[in-house]
Amino acid sequence: MIRRNKTKEIRIGNRVIGGTNPILVQSMTNTYTGNIGKTMRQIRKLIRADCEIVRVAVPDIESCKAIALFKKKVHIPIIADIHFDYRLAVRAIEEGADKIRINPGNIGKKANIKKIVVKAKNAGIPLRIGVNAGSLEKELCRKYGGPVPDALVESTLRNVEIVESFGFHDIVISIKSSSVLDTIDATIKVARVMDYPIHLGITESGPIASGTIKSAAGISVLLHRGIGDTIRVSLTGDPVSEVVVGYGILQSLNLRVHGPDIISCPTCGRMEVDIAPIVKKVEQRTSNLCENIKIAIMGCIVNGPGEARIADIGIACGKGAAILFKKGKIVKKVSEKEMLKTFLDEIDTLVEKSPRKQRKDNKKSRK
Ligand code: SF4
Missing domain, CATH: 3.20.20.20 (Dihydropteroate synthase-like)
Known part of the structure; x- marks a missing residue:
């Protein structure tokens, strides 16, 4: 602090x-x-x-x-x-x-x-x-x-x-x-x-x-x-x-809130799913949110489950599939094919339910 x-x-x-x-x-x-x-x-x-x-x-x-x-x-x-x-x-x-x-x-x-x-x-x-x-x-x-x-x-x-x-x-x-x-x-x-x-x-x-x-x-x-x-x-x-x-x-430094915090691993030879395009899509999709939600996108089981569990929402990839976590709990297992869509939908649901839901474009229109 x-x-x-x-x-x-x-x-x-x-x-x-x-x-x-x-x-x-x-x-x-x-x-x-x-x-x-x-x-x-x-x-x-x-x-x-x-x-x-x-x-x-x-x-x-x-x-x-x-x-x-x-x-x-x-x-x-x-x-x-x-x-x-x-x-x-x-x-x-x-x-x-x-x-x-x-x-x-x-x-x-x-x-x-x-x-x-x-x-x-x-x-x-x-x-x-x-x-x-x-x-x-x-x-x-x-x-x-x-x-x-x-x-x-x-x-x-x-x-x-x-x-x-x-x-x-x-x-x-x-x-x-x-x-x-x-x-x-x-x-x-x-x-x-x-x-x-x-x-x-x-x-x-x-x-x-x-x-x-x-x-x-x-x-x-x-x-x-x-x-x-x-x-x-x-x-x-x-x-x-x-x-x-x-x-x-x-x-x-936790001094201002200005949108989601995306936690993604740098990837390495252990990566099971190519997460770079997923990270890019998630970044684009969430760029207009004011919510300070932690979103984890992790490439394998080494640090994946740990990071995904402590984020508000996260995926930890495994062979051809990923485990989806929400608020520390496993929600489901999704195939590599469904992974991106399911993850984006779940992020939307999480934001919709948030009491502090606010989008930057809405915020600006009120100024
Ligand atoms: S989470 Fe897995 S793929 Fe990502 S950097 Fe760590 S070991 Fe490599």
């Missing part, structure tokens, strides 16, 4: 992070934000994948203006990601952004930060102070010999202090590096001394396979220590993958 750190509650549009609120999964569009049609389509795709907060890059005024249009059409909070130019942050707030992410390493003078803070305060929206190893203040890099964890920590504390000095406490923090260990070290140090909610992520973690591994490694270590109130998995490619991986990490 993970005991989460007690952080301050911060409202972002219609969602709240921190405190005992669920750890929210967020992502970022990778289209040019000023291209409203393309970005809107990507935001809708992310929403269909259950993305709970979306961030858009704001490199110019056209992107600021687009925020007002997105706000009219989508229900999830829109965050404006600002670098270099404080005026874009001010304008994004005027256009209705639900939160501003600033990178203090490149926003410039204190007076410019103050202008953003005053605007955010008047609009009643939070700021994320997003420190990133790739854009750390130059003098801190010189002082520490590079963007090492202590440099990231000093940058975070210093910039939080600047924002607080303007009487602003509606703050979310993130400390990111492409180094998993540096991100972990720096985030732990900051979490020890501050109670602002923390946005977790490993920045520029790479393409889908290696990025998923790095993100899962770094984010999970922090979550296990009770740190983290929202996560963004950074992957090169379709941002929908970021959401899928984000929920996967949270569900693996």
